[in-house]
Amino acid sequence: MIHLIHGEDDLSRREAVKALLPPSDSDDYLGVSVFEGAADVQAVIEACNTLPFLSSKRWVLLRNFIAANTRRARKGMESDEDDRPSEGQDEMADKKRPVTVLRDYLPSMPETTVLIVEESGKAPAGSVLYKYAKAHGEERELRPLQGPDLAKWIRHQFELRQTPVHPLAIQLLMTYVGADLLQMGNEIDKLSAYAGGQQVQQQDVAEMVASAEETKVWDMIDAAAMGRTQQALSQLRRLLADSANPPLRTLGAITNRFRTMLLMKELADQRLSDMAIAQRLGLPDWSVRNTRGLVRQFTLDQLKQVYERLLDTDVTLKRSPLDDRLTLELLVLDISTRNLDRDAKERVEAGAI
Numbered sequence: 001m002i003h004l005i006h007g008e009d010d011l012s013r014r015e016a017v018k019a020l021l022p023p024s025d026s027d028d029y030l031g032v033s034v035f036e037g038a039a040d041v042q043a044v045i046e047a048c049n050t051l052p053f054l055s056s057k058r059w060v061l062l063r064n065f066i067a068a069n070t071r072r073a074r075k076g077m078e079s080d081e082d083d084r085p086s087e088g089q090d091e092m093a094d095k096k097r098p099v100t101v102l103r104d105y106l107p108s109m110p111e112t113t114v115l116i117v118e119e120s121g122k123a124p125a126g127s128v129l130y131k132y133a134k135a136h137g138e139e140r141e142l143r144p145l146q147g148p149d150l151a152k153w154i155r156h157q158f159e160l161r162q163t164p165v166h167p168l169a170i171q172l173l174m175t176y177v178g179a180d181l182l183q184m185g186n187e188i189d190k191l192s193a194y195a196g197g198q199q200v201q202q203q204d205v206a207e208m209v210a211s212a213e214e215t216k217v218w219d220m221i222d223a224a225a226m227g228r229t230q231q232a233l234s235q236l237r238r239l240l241a242d243s244a245n246p247p248l249r250t251l252g253a254i255t256n257r258f259r260t261m262l263l264m265k266e267l268a269d270q271r272l273s274d275m276a277i278a279q280r281l282g283l284p285d286w287s288v289r290n291t292r293g294l295v296r297q298f299t300l301d302q303l304k305q306v307y308e309r310l311l312d313t314d315v316t317l318k319r320s321p322l323d324d325r326l327t328l329e330l331l332v333l334d335i336s337t338r339n340l341d342r343d344a345k346e347r348v349e350a351g352a353i
Contacts, residue, residue, distance in 0.1 A: 002106060004133035006119035007142035008285050011181035016142060017118050021059055031055030038068040041098040045105050048113045058113045066119055066127050069098040103128040106136070121275050121285065144179030144286060157185065163192040164199040172205045178286050217253040224336040225297040232336050233329060240325050247324040248317055254331075255310045261295050262303040264288065269300060306335055 005016050022028035031054070033047040044062060052058050109115065117123075122141060123130050133139040145153050151170050158165040177184045187209050191200050194208055216239055223232035239250055260281065267277045274288045281288070298306070313331050317324050333339075 001111075001113075002109075002115045002117065002129075002133050002137035004117045004119070004123060004130060004137070004139045005142070006117075006121065006123040006140070007144075008121055009142040009144045009179070009181060010120065011185065012142040013118065013120070016140065017061065017116055020114065020116050021061065022055070022057075028055040028057070031057060032059040032061065034061045034063070035065070036063050037065070038098070039065060041101045044102065048105070048109050048115055051110065052112050058110070059116065060113060061116045061118065063118045064120055065102075065117060066099060066123050066129055067121065070124070070127070099127060099129050103132050106132055145181070146179060150174055150179060153181070154184065154188065157188045158192065158200065161188065161192040163195055163197065165191075166199055166201050168202050169200045169205050172202050173209065176205065176209045178284075178290070180284055180286065217250065218257060220332070221254060221257050221335075222294060224332050225294050227336055227338075229333060229336040232332050236328060236332050237325075240328070247328055248314075251310065251314060251317060251328065251331075255307075255314070258303065258306050258310060261291065261298070262300075262307050264291060265295050265298070265300050265303050268292075268295065302338060309334070 003020055005013055005020075007013055021032060031052050033050075035044055035047070039062065044060065044065075047060050048058070050058055106115075117129060117133065125131075130139060144150075151167075151174065154170050154173060155165065173184065173187065177187055191204055191208055194200075194204060216235065220232050220235035220239065223235060236250075240247060260283070263281055264277055267280060272280070274292070275285055277283075278285045278288045295303075309331065313327060316327055
């Protein structure tokens with residue numbers, strides 16, 4: 001039997017795969033073979049053909065095999081359908097592709113074998129393995145929870161930890177962490193331990209969640225990118241009013257954000273998909289999707305100018321007697337008004353003289 005477990009919900013996907021495998025401390029676990037990425041398809045088939053020994057079945061776990069063995073995936077692009085032979089390409093050569101070889105083998109796979117194909121992302125619906133699993137086995141896409149479903153999941157996790165939580169704290173958690181259940185679980189563990197049986201409040205989330213300060217910076221950058229100058233400056237001043245956010249640390253967070261945006265813009269201009277960009281940059285898919293709209297507010301040249309300006313501002317903060325808060329306010333002002341030319345930069349640099 002073949003099971004195709006795929007989707008962007010990492011936690012649910014891992015739990016679904018784990019449920020299909022025998023417990024790691026059982027004798028049956030001796031019958032598990034694991035392959036990663038562009039594995040040798042003949043080695044996979046050989047593992048599938050191996051009869052169980054000291055176990056009730058034979059389990060073969062194949063991770064990201066479809067993504068690693070499609071033409072577009074090898075170029076760093078997401079494929080919504082299986083690779084097709086180019087015009088004039090020999091049909092027999094196409095059948096030698098690993099995904100096709102494996103699909104053609106599956107009807108003869110022993111009944112004692114459980115083949116689990118796990119894809120960390122949405123598997124292309126046109127893939128021959130996707131179609132075979134849907135028709136003859138199990139195909140399950142695990143999508144990130146959103147809205148009420150995500151809130152319900154968070155509430156249940158707090159209940160499991162016997163920790164009451166305020167509804168507004170749940171909403172704030174959703175804003176800070178998003179749909180990444182792995183990170184969300186870690187944050188819930190931390191908040192539950194911090195609360196010590198008391199109800200988790202909004203303030204607890206703001207103080208304890210690792211991404212809270214980063215999210216505040218992102219909100220400020222969002223306002224600047226949209227040209228909402230007064231809102232951006234107000235948010236910057238609130239950030240700097242907190243002793244936990246010295247100017248250099250705040251500048252570092254802004255620089256990291258714009259560096260990611262610049263890299264995303266360059267990859268997006270190459271027509272790469274969100275999934276491919278996320279893989280290149282080591283980011284979760286939802287983060288890339290959520291940042292797309294922000295990146296579109298800038299041209300590539302503007303993002304390069306912003307990044308250069310950030311590097312210059314770093315030097316200014318370290319060398320200039322000019323008030324560091326004023327230096328950052330001038331920076332955010334110029335980003336929000338797109339006043340990124342040489343003269344604008346020299347206005348800040350003048351403070352170093």
